[in-house]
Amino acid sequence: MAIINMPALSPTMTEGKLARWLVKEGDTVSSGDVIAEIETDKALMEVEALDDGVMSSMLVAEGTEVVAVGTAIAEILDEGEESALGKTPPVDTKQAKTEPVSPPDSAPVSEEKSSETQLTTKPLPKQDMETAPQQAPQASPQKQENKGDRIFASPLARRIAEQKGIDLLSVAGTGPHGRIIKYDVENASPGMTKADTSKLRAVLADPSEQSTLIPVSSTRKVIASRLQQSMQDAPHFYLNMDIELNALLAARKSINGAQPDEAKVTINDLLIKCAAACLIKVPEVNSSWEGDHIRQWHHADIAVAVALDGGLVTPIVWQADQKSLTAVSGEVKELVQKAQDGRLKREEFSGGSFTISNLGMFGISSFTAVINPPHGAILAIGAGREMPVVKDGAITTATMMTATLSCDHRVVDGAVGAKWMAEFKTIVENPMLALI
Amino acid sequence: MSDKSKYDLVVIGGGPGGYVAAIRASQLGLKVAVVERENMGGVCLNWGCIPTKALLRAAEVYHLAATADQFGITIGQLSFDHEKVIKRSRDVAATLSAGINHLMKKNKITVYAATAKLNQKKGDDWQITLDNSEQISAGKVILATGARARHLPGITPNGENIVTYRDAMTPKTMPKSLIIIGSGAIGMEFASFYADMGVMVTVVEAADRILPVEDHEISAMAEKAFIARGITIHKAAKLEHVSTSKSAASGVKASVTIAGKKTDMTAERLILAVGIMANVEDLGLEEVGVKLDHGHVVTDGFGQTNINGIYAIGDMTGAPWLAHKASHEGVIAAEHIAGKSDGHTMKATDIPGCTYCRPQIASVGLTEQAALDAGYELKVGRFRFRGNGKAIALGDDDGMIKTIFDAKTGELLGAHMIGPEVTELIQGYVIARQCEATEAELMQAVFPHPTLSEAMHESVLDAFDQVIHF
Numbered sequence: 001m002a003i004i005n006m007p008a009l010s011p012t013m014t015e016g017k018l019a020r021w022l023v024k025e026g027d028t029v030s031s032g033d034v035i036a037e038i039e040t041d042k043a044l045m046e047v048e049a050l051d052d053g054v055m056s057s058m059l060v061a062e063g064t065e066v067v068a069v070g071t072a073i074a075e076i077l078d079e080g081e082e083s084a085l086g087k088t089p090p091v092d093t094k095q096a097k098t099e100p101v102s103p104p105d106s107a108p109v110s111e112e113k114s115s116e117t118q119l120t121t122k123p124l125p126k127q128d129m130e131t132a133p134q135q136a137p138q139a140s141p142q143k144q145e146n147k148g149d150r151i152f153a154s155p156l157a158r159r160i161a162e163q164k165g166i167d168l169l170s171v172a173g174t175g176p177h178g179r180i181i182k183y184d185v186e187n188a189s190p191g192m193t194k195a196d197t198s199k200l201r202a203v204l205a206d207p208s209e210q211s212t213l214i215p216v217s218s219t220r221k222v223i224a225s226r227l228q229q230s231m232q233d234a235p236h237f238y239l240n241m242d243i244e245l246n247a248l249l250a251a252r253k254s255i256n257g258a259q260p261d262e263a264k265v266t267i268n269d270l271l272i273k274c275a276a277a278c279l280i281k282v283p284e285v286n287s288s289w290e291g292d293h294i295r296q297w298h299h300a301d302i303a304v305a306v307a308l309d310g311g312l313v314t315p316i317v318w319q320a321d322q323k324s325l326t327a328v329s330g331e332v333k334e335l336v337q338k339a340q341d342g343r344l345k346r347e348e349f350s351g352g353s354f355t356i357s358n359l360g361m362f363g364i365s366s367f368t369a370v371i372n373p374p375h376g377a378i379l380a381i382g383a384g385r386e387m388p389v390v391k392d393g394a395i396t397t398a399t400m401m402t403a404t405l406s407c408d409h410r411v412v413d414g415a416v417g418a419k420w421m422a423e424f425k426t427i428v429e430n431p432m433l434a435l436i
Numbered sequence: 437m438s439d440k441s442k443y444d445l446v447v448i449g450g451g452p453g454g455y456v457a458a459i460r461a462s463q464l465g466l467k468v469a470v471v472e473r474e475n476m477g478g479v480c481l482n483w484g485c486i487p488t489k490a491l492l493r494a495a496e497v498y499h500l501a502a503t504a505d506q507f508g509i510t511i512g513q514l515s516f517d518h519e520k521v522i523k524r525s526r527d528v529a530a531t532l533s534a535g536i537n538h539l540m541k542k543n544k545i546t547v548y549a550a551t552a553k554l555n556q557k558k559g560d561d562w563q564i565t566l567d568n569s570e571q572i573s574a575g576k577v578i579l580a581t582g583a584r585a586r587h588l589p590g591i592t593p594n595g596e597n598i599v600t601y602r603d604a605m606t607p608k609t610m611p612k613s614l615i616i617i618g619s620g621a622i623g624m625e626f627a628s629f630y631a632d633m634g635v636m637v638t639v640v641e642a643a644d645r646i647l648p649v650e651d652h653e654i655s656a657m658a659e660k661a662f663i664a665r666g667i668t669i670h671k672a673a674k675l676e677h678v679s680t681s682k683s684a685a686s687g688v689k690a691s692v693t694i695a696g697k698k699t700d701m702t703a704e705r706l707i708l709a710v711g712i713m714a715n716v717e718d719l720g721l722e723e724v725g726v727k728l729d730h731g732h733v734v735t736d737g738f739g740q741t742n743i744n745g746i747y748a749i750g751d752m753t754g755a756p757w758l759a760h761k762a763s764h765e766g767v768i769a770a771e772h773i774a775g776k777s778d779g780h781t782m783k784a785t786d787i788p789g790c791t792y793c794r795p796q797i798a799s800v801g802l803t804e805q806a807a808l809d810a811g812y813e814l815k816v817g818r819f820r821f822r823g824n825g826k827a828i829a830l831g832d833d834d835g836m837i838k839t840i841f842d843a844k845t846g847e848l849l850g851a852h853m854i855g856p857e858v859t860e861l862i863q864g865y866v867i868a869r870q871c872e873a874t875e876a877e878l879m880q881a882v883f884p885h886p887t888l889s890e891a892m893h894e895s896v897l898d899a900f901d902q903v904i905h906f
Contacts, residue, residue: 155876157872
């Protein structure tokens with residue numbers, strides 16, 4: 001018998017979301033089989049079976065958030081072995097945590113939301129307590145539908161409210177235990193109709209009728225906390241530079257002319273290589289603020305911002321300065337694919353020394369990006385646009401882009417940032433220099 | 437004054453209002469005394485509800501015995517022992533009154549066998565003088581002195597052949613003939629009892645129908661049933677004059693005007709059952725300044741009079757004059773005094789009324805006419821007991837259950853019943869109204885088979901054209 005506990009997938013991980021079960025109860029599994037996916041900070045992680053056996057119980061329901069590390073999530077039994085846990089239905093710990101249990105003396109169950117389910121959680125037999133250190137269903141034994149506050153109202157009050165278009169949420173009940181009765185609905189202030197109480201509703205309760213509640217994923221939470229922390233901690237300043245892309249476009253054309261389709265490089269790949277070269281040349285920008293010291297990185301470990309449904313992730317091209325353009329290009333393609341599939345491994349997006357965020361494909365001409373800690377700077381790339389430029393006193397056209405460097409002033413001073421941008425402009429406009 | 441005679445609450449009157457209020461107040465931790473001049477339990481228990489039910493039970497048994505043949509039971513010569521019938525009624529009352537005394541002890545309530553008179557406050561406490569000169573005091577007072585039979589001008593009950601309810605339930609002999617003035621609950625119960633015991637009964641009612649507070653249809657059905665039992669009924673009949681003579685057989689002559697025509701009727705005895713009047717005299721109410729209206733004490737929803745700290749409940753506060761209304765008011769007042777009120781008061785339309793004649797009559801809420809007058813659009817359901825299996829098996833299938841719904845909201849506005857055991861059935865609708873059930877809940881409720889209560893279900897179904905057994 002083996003209890004599978006919620007694994008700690010990083011040293012700092014204390015909880016995670018059980019994103020998906022990949023096996024069903026009764027499935028035979030072998031040691032090493034992937035049985036579940038856990039969503040943590042920024043990625044989906046796989047949980048492997050540690051023993052051969054039969055999946056006996058899934059103790060945590062798919063989609064359950066905030067499962068503490070160490071919580072028993074499943075039990076694997078040998079063929080014919082009896083479960084030590086009893087047949088315990090999965091517990092949705094999110095709901096159990098957030099839903100108050102209605103008091104036993106509350107008024108009669110209203111027709112609308114009466115689907116309380118009593119879960120029967122058997123305690124572990126004593127002799128197994130040590131082998132199963134934590135039983136998953138620590139949560140309350142009662143489960144309620146997550147539909148906001150229950151309204152206690154008499155059938156007649158409900159009907160009159162419906163006919164009059166009165167929102168019961170806006171009515172104070174004077175019946176037993178605050179139940180809303182006919183009197184209350186008939187004496188509700190006339191203005192308080194369903195439409196009129198949207199503001200009140202927002203304050204009082206779940207504003208589910210005027211809006212949709214989207215659960216915050218682990219990824220979203222991390223984005224929120226990290227970027228908020230970045231804006232609070234890092235004094236940002238921004239440097240804009242208009243850069244001509246004609247040479248880079250020409251270089252890409254000639255490179256791709258010699259490449260098979262699957263190995264064609266993008267402007268972004270080229271910009272990564274250019275940035276990598278500049279980061280080695282101006283290493284002050286390739287640095288992290290660590291409080292009592294600044295860490296200056298030896299390699300250009302460039303994170304690439306990848307937009308996802310419901311978030312973004314920044315997988316890292318490690319040592320981009322050391323890698324060939326095609327190697328960088330191939331790596332980016334792979335990382336983007338993995339990111340979109342939610343299959344990035346933690347080490348593929350943790351750390352790095354610099355970030356490039358490119359919104360050019362959306363036609364954004366220029367923007368400022370929030371520094372991605374622990375980096376000292378982030379480069380925001382706008383769209384390449386063919387536009388009139390003045391060269392040697394004559395108006396001509398060129399494909400121009402605006403790059404914006406967000407710098408953490410604790411690490412990068414204005415002149416240092418400007419120097420880096422000047423180097424970047426030079427190398428982008430003269431890509432052959434990257435070969436040097 | 438010693439602490440012994442100082443109370444948190446003194447209740448004046450130990451009837452169904454007063455003793456219930458006292459028990460509730462004691463439960464809530466108050467030091468309580470009750471002052472009762474006669475018997476604990478009041479009129480209800482000693483001279484009203486309970487002893488009349490005992491008499492009516494005797495009448496019912498006699499009636500069943502007389503009609504036993506229809507059940508295949510043969511009974512020989514049938515007769516009754518008048519004294520035993522009356523004695524049983526008195527014994528039942530005595531048993532229950534003793535039970536109330538026990539309840540008082542159990543709840544540590546001091547009972548004073550006395551009359552009481554309110555005096556002005558000293559400090560925080562009302563001073564109460566008992567007729568044995570004893571002085572007691574209390575922070576709060578509940579007046580619960582009830583009511584007595586109303587008399588008509590010029591007609592003086594003599595305890596012999598002109599009587600009120602009290603003498604009517606302890607007759608020394610059964611009269612051959614009887615005139616009953618008034619066809620409310622009291623009048624009709626006596627009519628029913630005496631008729632079953634073989635007395636020629638004539639009912640005189642001033643209104644244009646008997647049981648005037650009931651729904652018109654119920655009144656009409658009751659009248660039909662009473663006439664079928666041989667009871668003579670005069671409606672819209674104005675009693676002009678009553679005279680007595682020495683003649684035993686026709687000791688009472690009543691002059692009555694019916695449709696402008698004066699008629700004399702004679703009988704051996706006459707019962708006055710023309711309502712009641714509150715007992716508000718000699719209580720010190722004027723001295724203290726308690727406000728009255730048409731002889732009744734004026735109170736708010738919690739029983740508070742206009743004088744702070746003085747409450748009044750039950751019959752002395754007005755209609756309906758019913759024991760359960762008094763008890764409920766007693767609880768509300770006690771909780772209010774103890775600071776435990778949840779704000780719950782009582783609506784007159786939520787108080788059921790029961791008349792224990794044969795056939796029984798019970799109702800709650802609005803009559804059809806009252807609902808129409810109030811401007812409701814109605815859905816009315818009717819179900820006759822002849823479509824009810826249990827009623828047929830009982831051999832008692834005359835009667836009807838009528839339900840009245842607000843067509844718009846489905847609120848059960850009223851329910852009116854006549855027939856077997858309807859006084860036990862009515863509480864189903866009382867609960868439905870209290871819980872504010874609509875027709876939907878009443879339709880969805882499962883009624884056991886075979887019971888008389890199925891007729892309640894069917895009546896609701898009928899109001900919405902879904903009746904099954906008709």
